[in-house]
Amino acid sequence: MSANNLVFVLGDQLSLNLSSLRRASRDRDQVLMVEVSEETTYVPHHKKKIAFVLSAMRHFAEELRRAGWQVSYVRLDDPDNTGSFTGELKRACAELRPRRIVVTEPGEWRVRAMMDGWAAALGRPVDILEDDRFVMRRQEFADWARDRKQLRMEYFYREVRKKTGLLMDGSEPAGGRWNFDADNRKPATGDLFMPRPRSHAPDAVTAGVLDLVSDRFAGHFGSLEPFGFAVTRADAQAAFDRFVEAALPSFGDYQDAMVRGEPFLYHSVVSAYLNVGLLDPISVCWKAEAAYRSGHAPLNAVEGFVRQIIGWREYVRGLYWYKMPDYVELNVLQADRSLPAFYWTGETDMRCMAEAIGQTKEEAYAHHIQRLMVTGNFALLAGIAPQHVHEWYLSVYVDAFEWVELPNTLGMSQFADGGILGSKPYAASGNYINKMSDYCSACAYDVKQKTGARACPFNALYWDFLDRNRSRLASNARLAQPYSTWKRMAPERKDAYLQSAAQFLERLRTGERV
Ligand code: FAD
Ligand code: DLZ
Ligand code: SF4
Numbered sequence: 001m002s003a004n005n006l007v008f009v010l011g012d013q014l015s016l017n018l019s020s021l022r023r024a025s026r027d028r029d030q031v032l033m034v035e036v037s038e039e040t041t042y043v044p045h046h047k048k049k050i051a052f053v054l055s056a057m058r059h060f061a062e063e064l065r066r067a068g069w070q071v072s073y074v075r076l077d078d079p080d081n082t083g084s085f086t087g088e089l090k091r092a093c094a095e096l097r098p099r100r101i102v103v104t105e106p107g108e109w110r111v112r113a114m115m116d117g118w119a120a121a122l123g124r125p126v127d128i129l130e131d132d133r134f135v136m137r138r139q140e141f142a143d144w145a146r147d148r149k150q151l152r153m154e155y156f157y158r159e160v161r162k163k164t165g166l167l168m169d170g171s172e173p174a175g176g177r178w179n180f181d182a183d184n185r186k187p188a189t190g191d192l193f194m195p196r197p198r199s200h201a202p203d204a205v206t207a208g209v210l211d212l213v214s215d216r217f218a219g220h221f222g223s224l225e226p227f228g229f230a231v232t233r234a235d236a237q238a239a240f241d242r243f244v245e246a247a248l249p250s251f252g253d254y255q256d257a258m259v260r261g262e263p264f265l266y267h268s269v270v271s272a273y274l275n276v277g278l279l280d281p282i283s284v285c286w287k288a289e290a291a292y293r294s295g296h297a298p299l300n301a302v303e304g305f306v307r308q309i310i311g312w313r314e315y316v317r318g319l320y321w322y323k324m325p326d327y328v329e330l331n332v333l334q335a336d337r338s339l340p341a342f343y344w345t346g347e348t349d350m351r352c353m354a355e356a357i358g359q360t361k362e363e364a365y366a367h368h369i370q371r372l373m374v375t376g377n378f379a380l381l382a383g384i385a386p387q388h389v390h391e392w393y394l395s396v397y398v399d400a401f402e403w404v405e406l407p408n409t410l411g412m413s414q415f416a417d418g419g420i421l422g423s424k425p426y427a428a429s430g431n432y433i434n435k436m437s438d439y440c441s442a443c444a445y446d447v448k449q450k451t452g453a454r455a456c457p458f459n460a461l462y463w464d465f466l467d468r469n470r471s472r473l474a475s476n477a478r479l480a481q482p483y484s485t486w487k488r489m490a491p492e493r494k495d496a497y498l499q500s501a502a503q504f505l506e507r508l509r510t511g512e513r514v
Pocket of ligand 1: 266267269270271272274275305309312314367368369371372376394397399401404405406408409412413
């Protein structure tokens with residue numbers, strides 16, 4: 001058989017309105033989807049992430065077939081599977097002899113570099129189409145960024161609000177302010193009602209994938225079961241609807257809170273669905289706005305939610321493509337320690353880290369403040385090499401794709417880009433974690449003690465971080481206050497902090513339990 005065009009669909013392109021599918025004909029063209037070991041192992045992905053992507057891919061192939069497409073689907077355990085995108089495309093070309101390959105651009109630079117070699121490798125034209133599942137095109141971001149001295153999400157976000165009309169009353173932002181973040185910092189308490197996200201029992205397709213993953217990826221990080229992610233568009237939509245109904249009204253208030261045994265709090269847990277294409281970002285924002293307009297959810301919650309999606313999500317995507325490929329190498333603070341083994345095991349006496357990592361192992365999920373102010377903050381303060389931190393975040397979360405993970409990790413969390421993405425490092429002592437969580441009351445360390453063996457390690461590490469990065473950070477206006485405190489501190493006190501930090505870092509280096 002000779003297919004007209006071969007439409008190649010990647011594992012995070014599970015959208016019916018994908019640009020490559022819009023270009024194709026159901027009658028004449030053929031869709032190809034492949035499960036390949038190259039993608040399942042380029043970092044040691046969490047078992048749940050592999051299972052989620054493969055099951056969602058298999059369900060999407062069925063959805064396409066039901067919609068009248070001819071889909072050729074290669075499974076990971078197919079004996080002829082070559083293990084790579086390029087190898088599978090070559091095999092499909094030999095069998096189907098398509099005239100051209102049509103593909104939507106990928107989310108990751110790594111895959112884009114491969115794609116650019118396909119025309120030569122396959123001996124036929126390859127049309128690489130824009131991925132227009134984002135509100136802002138890559139070129140729009142580049143145009144916005146080009147003449148600015150500083151890139152700041154807040155200004156970009158306002159442009160997107162105006163472009164989409166989301167939460168706008170005419171030309172003014174709803175409620176008279178663009179940003180209600182200042183209202184969103186309540187610490188939660190364990191006795192609050194916490195709505196759990198919808199869990200989806202595995203169907204036969206997912207059960208088959210779970211068997212495959214448990215067979216092939218036993219050594220990978222994390223627990224495979226119980227597996228409750230949605231893997232179909234309908235279930236992802238139902239999960240989002242439940243969030244709007246039960247959690248969105250309190251999303252803003254408790255956005256930064258952390259509670260033991262409550263991994264999800266009032267978060268939506270939809271990032272993975274958005275990132276693979278099971279949910280459409282702009283549609284979920286319109287639904288959230290409808291909840292505000294109908295009086296179901298307050299403005300601080302809805303604005304906070306919408307800002308994460310049309311603000312941060314769009315901004316980091318624009319920045320990734322604007323700054324890659326050099327961005328991944330940046331290490332402005334010259335951090336060079338290895339990632340401690342407890343990031344993979346969760347075995348540490350620091351309760352906050354044990355909770356965030358333990359939950360990551362179980363759920364392949366941690367919410368933003370856990371990623372930023374616990375595991376990210378620790379790596380920043382301890383001076384872990386940003387590329388090690390990047391590989392960890394890219395591996396362990398179900399929603400991790402490099403275009404979104406890298407700017408968040410390397411830029412926002414590790415400040416390794418020197419302030420391209422954000423204006424200051426997210427560095428904090430134990431006091432912040434104590435204020436926003438109930439972790440410290442169950443910790444072997446004492447958050448109130450500043451130095452010594454029992455003191456919360458974040459306390460001394462915080463001052464050590466500021467001191468060792470003085471030449472790079474002291475001129476940052478947003479750090480003027482802590483640097484002035486450091487400058488005025490008695491020399492003996494400073495020494496005690498630096499010694500405490502040095503002792504802790506030495507224990508970390510030797511692999512002693514901390
Ligand atoms: P909610 O809190 O309910 O927020 C709603 C949605 O907003 C999310 O689903 C997500 O799509 C979007 N969003 C929120 N914050 C961000 C952000 N900073 N950047 C981009 N989108 C955002 N997000 C990923 O999707 N993939 C990643 O690999 C990823 N890695 C991260 C690494 C670090 C170090 C940090 C600090 C953040 C990272 N984030 C990542 C952003 C954020 O933490 C997750 O999107 C969020 O925790 C997902 O949970 P949720 O769906 O419950 O989000
Ligand atoms: C993450 C992932 C995994 C684990 N496996 C596959 C796969 O077998 N086949 C596939 O097409 N995509 C997979 N993906 C998602 C890709 O890694 C993702 O599409 C690229 O990184 C481009 O963003
Ligand atoms: Fe984390 Fe320090 Fe609190 Fe322990 S005392 S939970 S290490 S912040």
